Amino acid sequence: MSDWKPLCGVEDIPRLGARRVQRRSGADIAVFRTADDRVFALLDRCPHKAGPLSQGIVFGDRVACPLHNWTIGLADGAALAPDNGSTPRFAVKVEDGRVYLDLDELNSVATEPAAACAGSCEHA
Numbered sequence: 001m002s003d004w005k006p007l008c009g010v011e012d013i014p015r016l017g018a019r020r021v022q023r024r025s026g027a028d029i030a031v032f033r034t035a036d037d038r039v040f041a042l043l044d045r046c047p048h049k050a051g052p053l054s055q056g057i058v059f060g061d062r063v064a065c066p067l068h069n070w071t072i073g074l075a076d077g078a079a080l081a082p083d084n085g086s087t088p089r090f091a092v093k094v095e096d097g098r099v100y101l102d103l104d105e106l107n108s109v110a111t112e113p114a115a116a117c118a119g120s121c122e123h124a
Contacts, residue, residue, distance in 0.1 A: 007100060020044055029106070030042050053065060
């Protein structure tokens with residue numbers, strides 16, 4: 001059984017935008033809302049050069065990284081071809097208009113500081 005951390009209301013996340021969630025350890029989480037109100041959560045780092053995905057443009061079920069325009073799938077965190085790599089995704093649940101994140105994942109996934117990135121590289 002997962003423990004779920006309440007985050008915000010769906011309406012608190014801009015449509016076709018994101019809200020950034022800070023953690024005690026590890027990189028921030030980006031929580032995205034699509035045009036049809038689906039909600040996804042990814043580590044707020046592009047797998048290319050760690051660009052802040054929360055500042056990217058959301059379209060369909062993807063986000064474009066603001067640094068180099070890599071396209072990342074919101075459902076799986078994978079870069080779309082011809083690019084490759086992925087960023088960790090986090091479980092999200094929406095109940096009665098409220099958004100929740102899995103507390104176990106928040107405390108265990110990608111909690112190590114990311115290495116510096118030069119050239120093409122991936123962060124896990």
